[in-house]
C-alpha cells in the first residue's frame with residue numbers, strides 16, 4: 001500500500017503483483033478538513049492522533065487488506081539541494097566530503113535531520129576524462145516530521161517499510177521521458193510543488209504557496225458562497241468555458257495564472273541555466289483534475305502539456321478506466337509509493 005499524507009486529504013492505493021504487472025486492488029481518499037473542524041479541500045495541520053483516526057476510517061472504507069505500507073514525506077518539510085563537490089577517489093571519501101559539506105546547506109544541526117544523498121550520473125561522454133567535480137543531490141528531513149509520520153502509521157496499526165519525499169513517488173508514477181528534462185507541477189491544496197526531472201533525477205525544485213484551497217476561497221469570498229458551495233462549483237466548472245459562470249472563471253484564473261507565471265519563471269531559468277529545452281510539462285495533484293486546465297496552461301508554456309495518469313501503470317478493469325483517468329492526478333503520490341513497494345519486493 002502507498003499512503004500519501006497530503007495537507008487536505010489522505011490517499012491510499014493498494015497494488016498486487018501479478019506476473020510482471022501491478023494490479024490495482026483498491027484505492028481511496030478521505031478529506032482531513034472535517035477532522036479539523038473545517039471543510040473538504042482545505043489544508044490542515046493536524047496532530048498524529050487525528051490523522052491516524054482519519055486513516056483508520058479510510059482503511060476501512062477502502063477495504064484495504066494489507067498493513068505493509070510506504071509513506072510520503074511532504075516536500076514542504078524537506079530540503080533538497082543540488083551542489084557541486086570535489087570528486088573523491090573512493091565511496092568512503094565521497095561520503096565524508098558530502099557529510100561535511102551538507103552542514104553548510106542545512107539550516108538546523110545535522111543531528112536533528114535524516115540525511116540522504118545521490119550522485120548525479122555524468123552524461124555519457126566516451127573517451128573523456130571524468131570531471132574533477134560531482135553533482136550531488138542532498139536531501140534532509142527533520143526528525144520531528146518523521147516522528148509524526150511514524151506515529152500516524154503506528155496509530156493505524158500499520159507497518160511502514162519506507163518513507164519517501166513525495167516528489168520521488170510522483171516521478172515514478174507519472175514521468176515517462178527519462179533523458180529529456182520534464183517539468184512537473186503538483187498542484188495540491190495549499191501549495192504547488194514545481195520541479196524539473198532530468199535523467200530520472202530532480203535537477204531543480206521550487207515551492208509555490210498557492211493551491212486548490214485558494215481557488216475555493218476566492219470563489220467563496222467574491223460571491224459570498226460557503227466554502228462547501230464554492231468547492232462544489234469549482235469542481236463542476238473548472239475552466240470549461242461554455243459552462244463556467246464568469247465569477248467562477250475569474251476566481252479560478254487569478255490563482256492559476258499566478259501559479260503558471262511563477263512556474264514559467266522556473267521553466268525559463270532552468271532552460272537558460274542547463275542549456276536544454278524542457279520537453280514536456282506534467283500537471284498533477286488534485287488541482288490537476290481541474291476541468292480544461294491543460295488547455296488554459298497551453299497559453300503559458302512552449303512545451304507539450306499532459307495531465308498525469310498514474311493509474312495507467314496499473315492493471316484495472318476496463319470499465320473503471322474513465323474514472324481512474326479523471327481522478328488519477330490526486331493519486332500520483334500514492335501510486336508511486338505502492339509501485340516502489342512492489343519493486344522492493346523484487
Ligand SMILES: Nc1ncnc2c1ncn2[C@@H]1O[C@H](COP(=O)(O)OP(=O)(O)OP(=O)(O)O)[C@@H](O)[C@H]1O
Pocket residue numbers: 005006007008009040041042074187188189190191192211212213216231234235236238284285286287288289290291329330
Ligand atoms: N475536480 C477538481 N477540480 C478542481 N479542483 C479539485 C478537483 N478535485 C480536487 N481538487 C482540489 O485539489 C486540492 C487537493 O489536492 P491534493 O489532494 O493533491 O492536495 P494535498 O495532497 O492534500 O495537498 P498538498 O499536496 O498541498 O499537501 C483541493 O483544494 C481540491 O479542492
Ligand SMILES: [Mg+2]
Pocket residue numbers: 006007188189285333
Ligand atoms: Mg499532495
